[in-house]
Amino acid sequence: MRVSLKDVAAHAGVSIKTVSNVVNDHPHVTPAMRERVQRSIDALGYLPNLAARHLRKGRTGIIALALPEFGNPYFAELAAAVIDAAAEHDYIVLLDHTGGRREQEILVSQAFRARVIDGLILSPIELEAEDLCDRAEDAPMVLLGEREYDLPYDHIAIDNVAAARSAVRHMVALGRREVAFIGARRGRSEPAELRVRGWREELTAAGLPADDGLVAVTDGWGFADGAAAMTGILRAGRCPDAVFAYNDPMAIGAMRVLHEWGLRVPEDVAMAGFDDVVEGRFGTVTLTSVSPDKGAIGRLAVESVLARLSGRTPERRRIRASHRLVERESTLGRRTASDGRRA
Incomplete structure (x- = not known):
């Protein structure tokens, strides 16, 4: 049978109200009384009825x-x-x-x-x-x-613009000069627009061309969309030395295509994604990615x-969550086992 507050109170030798105060974390319960009741809760395996607690409110x-x-x-x-x-x-x-x-x-x-x-x-x-x-x-x-x-x-x-700029800035600092963007969206998509804007602003700030011919527009944002976008750029005769993808699945799909075309990541083409999902951390080449918190x-x-x-909170709030760029092998290369230098 389900253990009740009454059972806990009898075991601890206190009132039901005292047990309720402990369970609901009321501040006026003394540490000694809280410990006493908690011992009985643990001994009997009492679980609070959360549904009843919410319904009372x-x-x-x-x-x-x-x-x-x-x-x-x-x-x-x-x-x-x-x-x-x-x-x-x-x-x-x-x-x-x-x-x-x-x-x-x-x-x-x-x-x-x-x-x-x-x-x-x-x-x-x-x-x-x-x-x-x-x-x-x-x-x-x-x-x-x-x-x-x-x-x-x-x-x-x-802040998608700042996040995108951090990824592009990182690749430019490594000497990349022709950075593509894959994942612009047909129709309205504010996240994509903001990330393209960040890509464009950072290249302009670095004195590099933001070449619209290196912006791949896609219908979706999955692995296959990234692969198709990368294929389209290469078939058009373009070979950028870096690619910033709208998200990690697109970056992973694009890296597969680069491998099939005989291009190495990052030696020939550096790659950065967005979202820092688990899959990007366990590929043959680990993925540099913007990591939202x-x-x-x-x-x-x-x-x-x-x-x-x-x-x-009576007033509406716009809350900014933090992000950071996690740098991995797709832009930095691998460390050799012997000396720790980048391969």
Whole structure:
């Protein structure tokens, strides 16, 4: 049978209210009493009824997370970060897959699961500001990504222009002079536009041409899209000495094509990606990549939802998460086992 607060109270020789205060981490419980009750909790294997705790507050204990593409390693890692952050607050996460389709993003944003969730974290791709103007649902919503909306919702993102510039700056500092960009998008895509902008600004600042002939436009951002983009550049008779990819899957796909064409990474072509996903760290050539702080993004998203639920943040906030460039073999080369120098 399930162990109850009453059982713990009897075992510890205290009142049910005292056990409840310990379980709910009330500050006025003395350390000695907290230790006494905790020993009984551990001995009996008591587990708090989180559902009942949330229901007493008029909540469900569930946050929805809606992402465009679970097959993309970045979104899978981001989902894990949100789930971990939510668990620290005794919340569980309900996952929704929008496919980056506007109609599905509208459906999710209008809280069609309103009776199930306390709040929504949404990473939109095609959603427009007018789609949110008439949102009647009271459940708080937090937005992720680079789509700009002049609306009263918290928005968490990294500085994509600065992040892209850091990757291009790194390759230019290594002596690369003809840097391609793969992953510009047909139609509107603010993340892609911002990363192209960073690519262009950094090359211009370095006194190098930002050659539009080395910008590959794609329909998607997967491994195959990167391979196709790289193939298109090479078949056009261009051979850049560096490539900055919109994301890591595209960079990995592009590196495969370079290998098939007999070009070495990084000796002939340096490669940098974006998102620092696990797959990029375990290839034959490890991938240099811009690494957004996914843990911080997940934590900030959950905390923003909970702050809205409690009414602590009446004004909308635009929150910048940090990023860094992780330099690996695809730009630096390998270290030899004998002397530690780059091969």
